[in-house]
Amino acid sequence: MTRYILRRLAISFGVLFVGSFLLYIMVINSGDPLEDLRQSTASNRDVLIQGRIDTMGLDLPWYQRYWDWLTGVAGCFTGNCDLGTDQTGTDVLSMLEQAATATLRLVTIATFAAIIIGIIVGILTAIRQYSGFDYAVTFLTFLFFSLPVFWAAVLLKEYGAIRFNDWIADPQISVLQAFIVGAVLAFILQAVMGGSMRRRLFTAGATGAFSVIALLYFTYVGWWRSPALGPVIVILVSLAFAVGLVALFAGLGKRRVLYATLTTVGVGSVLYFALAPLLEEPNWWLLLGLLVSAVVVGLVVGYFWGGYSRGQAMAMSAITAVFMAGMTFADHLVYAWHGFLELKPRPISTIGASTPNFQGDFWETTLDWGTQLILPTILLTLISVATYSRYTRSSMLETMNQDYVRTARSKGLSERTVITKHAFRNALIPITTIIALDFAALIGGAVITETVFGWNGMGAMFREGLDHVDPNPVMAFFLVTGTAAVVMNLVADLAYASLDPRIRR
Known part of the structure; x- marks a missing residue:
């Protein structure tokens, strides 16, 4: 396996090198980086032209400029990363850090949402093949897949932002x-x-x-402007999730697994009240630490309750702990909604990744961050859900017609066991490939989405680099998207070996 990974890494570096070389040549030959200055009527035009030549290194041969960029990228492995500057002299690395933060948070959330929704919908349509539900979902998925991004974005801005903001003023x-x-x-x-x-x-x-x-x-x-969940709702929903999780993946007959998840909810209920003072004004590091602690608690509870089903009990207890932590987080966000509306009467913005000069506590600032993220995330999710649901459906249908699935049914196993333990795991193999490719594709596809919603992400940096025939910002965009594609494909190959041990050979 180690030799296989090293070989794949070597091939990946070769692909990135060839791709970067071709892209660099195409960008520097796509236009004249001095065109705007040549048409200028300023008295110091020649000085400005010479300054840009010096900044961009236009007096150097193309191969030397590319070599300078390549050696700067190689320095990233030693902690001396240098991606050069753009035509104004701004450091591209600092630009990339800000742009990548906005884009990756958008793409990551959209990808996970699309995976979860798409796989669930795909499984349901496979189970209900040729039903009215299957036909309706098929129609909707093809509709979402064919939607022009810019047109769907305009509709979301009109109905998801403008009209919602009008309604929430007096809901x-x-x-x-x-x-x-x-x-x-x-x-x-x-x-x-x-x-x-x-x-x-x-x-x-x-x-x-x-x-x-x-x-x-x-x-x-008046719940729409002053909502609240409260401990009762959080605990009841968490209990329902725990029971449903066990019923779906283990069966309620496995009492130790069920008791482990219910005990996790009980411990979480106590911690809900015990940690309330800490959550009044937290920070992200504290929340991350609490999330890790929740997973540890779930694993420990599952370990002691598990018995012969220890691995399954630990996994489901940890998932239940994460879900209850998410419910607690949502509870505090919902409670902060009223104060957020007082600071920002029109909560859903149509432009930008954050509200300039927004002043609020941690939860109100998080709400501002989240509301800015809603519309572009919905747009990217809808497009990706279509792909995941269709591939999941076709993969599940192919798997459910295999001999080993028929054998499992003939042995008297429940339909839940047949689907979750036999069909679904094998159906995940082709879906893993789509996930790996889709993540990198979403980063590239986010260019249009970021443009429509006015996000200063990697799409804006890429577009401005092309407009000004400035290779360094474009190459920084390629560096992130290319590396993401390579890494995700490597992860997919390792996931194959986990899903089907025969692939390891």
Whole structure:
């Protein structure tokens, strides 16, 4: 395995070298970097031209300029990274750090959201093949996949930002609107759950009634502007998640696994109150430490409860601990929403990655950061969900028709066990390839999204470099996207060996 990894790394470095060489040649030959100055009528035009020549090294042969850039990149391995400067003399490395922070946080969140949603939807459509739900999801996924990014972004800005901001100033939901929303949710959920007509009617009725009552109640108490979850909701939802997780992946018959997850929720309930003073004004390092501690607690609880199912109990307890930590985080964010609206009456912005000169506490600042992220994340997620759901569906259908799946069914195993333990794991192999390729593709595709939403990310840096025939910012963009593609493909190859041990040979 070590020899295989080293060989792949050597090939990857070769690919990056050839790609960087070709891109550098294309950029420097794409136009004249002095064109704007040649057309200038300023009295010091010649001085400005000479200054730019000196800054960009235009008096040097192209191979020397490329070699200078390559040696600067090589210095990154020794801690002396030098990516050069742009045409104004600004250090490209500092530009890249700021741009990459914005872009990677957008792409990473969108990728994880798309993976989770796409795989779940793909599994459901494979199980419900040729049903009305399958046809509806197929239509929607092809619709999302074919959406022009710039057009979808404009729609999101209109309905997800402008009109929402108008509504949140005085949020009201009429009885008719509540019934319409309830009917839509009831139709969707009964289609997802399936079953007999009696089961469908019960699901639709319960969903519709609950939705209507909840919407009218929230409007009556003013919950939309002053929301709250509270410990009861956090604990109940965490308990439901723990039971559902065990039922899905282990079965409720494995009592020790169930007791481990329920004990984790109990410990988390105590810590919810014990850590409340620390969470009034935390920082990200504290939250990261608490998240790691939650995982450790889950592992320890699973270890002592697990018995013969120790590995499964530890894994599910850790997942339950992470979920409850997320619920606690969401609880504090929801509680801070009212104060955030006082500072920013129109919460969803259409331009920029953050609000200039925003003054608020940690939770209000986090809300500002999150609301700026909502629209571009939704856009990138919708596009990627289509890919993941279709590949998951086709991979699951192919796997579920294999002999070993039929054998598992003939042995009397439950459908849950057949799907989660036999079909799904093998179906993940082709999906892993798509994940590896999609992450790097999303970084490149984010160029248009960042342009529409006014993000100063890597897309803006890449575009400005091309516009000014300035190779250093473009090469910095390539360095990140190319490295991401190489690393993700290497991770995918290692994941193959984990999913199917035969691949190791």
